[in-house]
Amino acid sequence: MISSNSTHATPVLNLPDVNSTTWYLKAVLPESYRPVFEVPPVSLPDQKSKASIHDFVFGMSTTAERAVPNMKLWKSWLKVDSGMSPPLVISFHKRITRKTSERRSRVKVLNMAKENLLDIRFTSTTIKRYEKRILYLLRELWDVATPTTKWFVIQDDDTLWITQNALVDTTMKYPDPLTNDIIFGAESEANMGDHGHIAYGGGGIVISRRLAERLNKPGVLEDCYRRFDYIFGGDGIISECVARVTGKPRESIILYEESLHQMDFGGTASFMFEAAAPITSLHHWNTWYSLFPDCHPTLAKKSFESALILAQTANLLGASDFSRRFIFENGKFAVHLGYSVVFYKKRQTANELFQNTKWKYYNSKSYWYNEGEDKVSYFIISSEQKEGYILLTYQNAAGSIIEVAWEK
Secondary structure: OEEEOOOOOOOOOOOOOOOOOOOOOOOOOOHHHOOOOEOOOOOOOHHHHHOOHHHEEEEEEOOHHHHHHHHHHHHHHHOOOOOOOOOEEEEEEHHHHHOHHHHHHHHHHHHHHHHHOOOEEEEEEOOOOHHHHHHHHHHHHHHHOOOOOOEEEEOOOOOEEOOHHHHHHHHOOOOOOOOOOOEEEEEOOOOHHHHOOOOEHHHOEEEEHHHHHHHOOOOHHHHHHHHHOOOOOHHHHHHHHHHHHHOOOHHHHEEEEEEEEOOOOOOEOHHHHOOOOOOOEEOOOOOOOEOOOOOOOOOOOOHHHHHHHHHHHHHHHOOOOOOOEEEEOOOOEEEEOOOEEEEEOOOOOHHHHOOOOOOOHHHOHHHHOOEOOOEEEEEEEEEEEEOOEEEEEEEOOOOOEEEEEEOO
């Protein structure tokens, strides 16, 4: 349903002439209010039911002090319904253990992990260089893997898997990880000129078991580091190592997954959520850009709170429904599930609404629209599971409220 329930709401939305000012998106709507077009949900293979987050092991190199504030977000994609989560290995240089604050933070993280049944493992190393620690994470992940582990994930501490199922479902489009050399990651057009075709790690690097096994043969990682230690970035060294081990050029062995986002840009990421872009991972959400623009009524410049509400909402809606877009009145307004409701001063054409937003976000015309002049936006402020539907509450800068009920 959509309802405008603020007493001081500006009349930007003419609700359908029905008995109630509320209506359901997935129920029967008046003909004039049916979506003109809609981005369909992702179609997944039949073997989806065989996949599980327990097919994965995760690794990163960071400090316990940085881990403490991230724990709530990590829990959103790591915690399972029952039992212990898959392993998350956190590698650090042993010199930081001298800091009292770091030792205390590690205790906090482990206590939080125990409380939430998160299998978080700190590993100390004498390796000083960050790039080398990232490369050797492949060995640490191999050491903690079980015989049923299929996928090995290397990420940054500010990599956010938007939902657990999004990552699981993404791997379903690839061949059997037990018998195929597979590596996929995020693309970064901002860095392609400097670093070339590599798996950019901020959006997450996912490696199949067969390839991980080959990389962990005796002496392989050592040989790779000797050959490629001049490269900036652990993801660059891993990419070169994979190419050497498989005997294939980086351009053919390293696959770019469009739903993994490196996000090397500034400003706001609203263009991506409002373009119905497929989203499995986000990166730099707390540094380079803002998840919401400054006109968000409650979350402007609040990066952690913004990430948390999006993760919570995505988990309620599910990976295939989060940020799904419905266009009404021939492009006059749009509903972006879990992110925003936007009313345009002028109707948007299909070309304007479906421009390339894979990374070239400036191609999105709406990115340049002035809030309050060219459009009025209501952004998500809460999401709640109700009986039979999910209630999404959106608010604009003036305090007006719109509620959307999504029937699962």
